[in-house]
Amino acid sequence: MNASKTITVNRKQSHVETCLKRNVCFDTKTTGFERYEFTHNAAPEINHSDIDLATSFLGHRISYPFMISSMTGGYEQAENLNRILAQTAEKLGIPLGVGSMRQALENASFRESFSVVRQSAPSVPVLANIGAPEIAQGLTKKELDTLIDIVRADALIVHLNPAQELFQPEGNTRFKNFLTQLKKITETLKVPVIVKEVGCGISPETAKNLVEKGVTIIDIAGAGGISWQKVEEERYLQQFQHENRFSPSALEELLNWGIPTARSLTGVAALKSNNTHYRHIQIIASGGISNGVDIAKAIALGADLCASAGQMLKALHEQRLEETILTWMNDLKAVMFLTGTKDIRQLQQTSISLKQG
Numbered sequence: 404m405n406a407s408k409t410i411t412v413n414r415k416q417s418h419v420e421t422c423l424k425r426n427v428c429f430d431t432k433t434t435g436f437e438r439y440e441f442t443h444n445a446a447p448e449i450n451h452s453d454i455d456l457a458t459s460f461l462g463h464r465i466s467y468p469f470m471i472s473s474m475t476g477g478y479e480q481a482e483n484l485n486r487i488l489a490q491t492a493e494k495l496g497i498p499l500g501v502g503s504m505r506q507a508l509e510n511a512s513f514r515e516s517f518s519v520v521r522q523s524a525p526s527v528p529v530l531a532n533i534g535a536p537e538i539a540q541g542l543t544k545k546e547l548d549t550l551i552d553i554v555r556a557d558a559l560i561v562h563l564n565p566a567q568e569l570f571q572p573e574g575n576t577r578f579k580n581f582l583t584q585l586k587k588i589t590e591t592l593k594v595p596v597i598v599k600e601v602g603c604g605i606s607p608e609t610a611k612n613l614v615e616k617g618v619t620i621i622d623i624a625g626a627g628g629i630s631w632q633k634v635e636e637e638r639y640l641q642q643f644q645h646e647n648r649f650s651p652s653a654l655e656e657l658l659n660w661g662i663p664t665a666r667s668l669t670g671v672a673a674l675k676s677n678n679t680h681y682r683h684i685q686i687i688a689s690g691g692i693s694n695g696v697d698i699a700k701a702i703a704l705g706a707d708l709c710a711s712a713g714q715m716l717k718a719l720h721e722q723r724l725e726e727t728i729l730t731w732m733n734d735l736k737a738v739m740f741l742t743g744t745k746d747i748r749q750l751q752q753t754s755i756s757l758k759q760g
């Protein structure tokens with residue numbers, strides 16, 4: 404294996420370890436969901452047991468408005484993590500994304516760590532994943548088709564992570580031409596293209612640019628959960644302990660850079676509801692989702708479904724992944740009962756407001 408391939412493998416492994424062992428969450432920013440509340444409905448006119456959490460995504464009926472976000476793949480132990488994530492997604496009837504598949508192009512021996520996902524989750528939507536810099540630098544249709552085929556993907560996720568690449572010791576900050584290349588792939592690929600951030604959020608202006616290039620599903624992945632600047636800063640400090648890249652006073656702001664999840668979501672949702680040109684887009688809300696009340700709020704604020712990575716990784720590590728997802732769904736059901744909403748469509752129309760005072 405050559406040096407750059409070794410770096411990629413080590414990086415994916417160290418991301419998992421850093422997220423599990425270090426405090427890499429935003430520390431001066433929250434998701435913003437805590438600022439919202441529902442109006443209590445004292446006469447809900449529904450039975451708790453009749454509440455239906457099912458919804459549809461990419462032409463599939465899914466059991467819950469929730470998916471496991473893209474995380475890992477491309478090194479030996481990733482196969483095991485991906486197998487458990489996929490078995491859980493299959494059992495619960497929810498979609499899941501795999502981590503960046505760049506390594507699968509660099510080294511065919513790591514394809515198994517991705518293909519295990521489709522083997523373990525044959526009937527739910529599975530999403531392939533690649534980074535914006537790879538798209539900007541012109542991955543061919545053939546290469547992208549290879550990635551899609553490895554997991555028999557229902558869609559390709561392209562992740563936008565300029566802040567992460569900026570902080571990453573070996574980061575690739577060449578994003579020029581991304582939007583031009585994005586248009587080419589939305590026009591030619593056999594599956595839809597989903598664009599997501601990784602924790603800095605998507606503004607309405609960026610969403611407009613993405614939709615103009617043919618994107619129909621956006622995962623806003625806002626700030627409030629894992630800060631990928633912090634993850635990469637940890638890795639940078641391990642390698643170059645005494646080298647300051649940024650002024651100390653600027654560093655804190657940059658480590659906490661990003662649009663809080665609730666603000667990013669409401670911005671993109673307003674674009675969708677105020678302009679017929681954007682009405683067809685589907686919005687996934689993620690970035691710091693930490694229970695089913697967050698999920699209920701996100702859906703009432705305009706999301707079609709929610710997603711989580713960091714909390715799922717932690718739950719998997721503590722062997723309570725399925726239990727955690729089911730508990731979150733029970734939280735969601737509690738909110739739906741107390742607001743008198745019997746399904747996800749009704750929850751999307753339920754009023755939610757900023758807390759007073």
Ligand SMILES: Cc1cc2nc3c(=O)[nH]c(=O)nc-3n(C[C@H](O)[C@H](O)[C@H](O)COP(=O)(O)O)c2cc1C
Pocket residue numbers: 418419422472473474475501502503532560561562599600601602624627628629689690691692710711712713714716
């Ligand atoms: C260990 C780990 C690895 C990740 N790797 C990827 C990746 O390869 N591709 C990607 O699009 N997002 C990746 N992410 C980002 C997540 O999909 C998600 O967008 C981000 O962590 C924000 O969500 P959260 O606050 O629920 O963690 C990764 C997240 C974790 C925890």
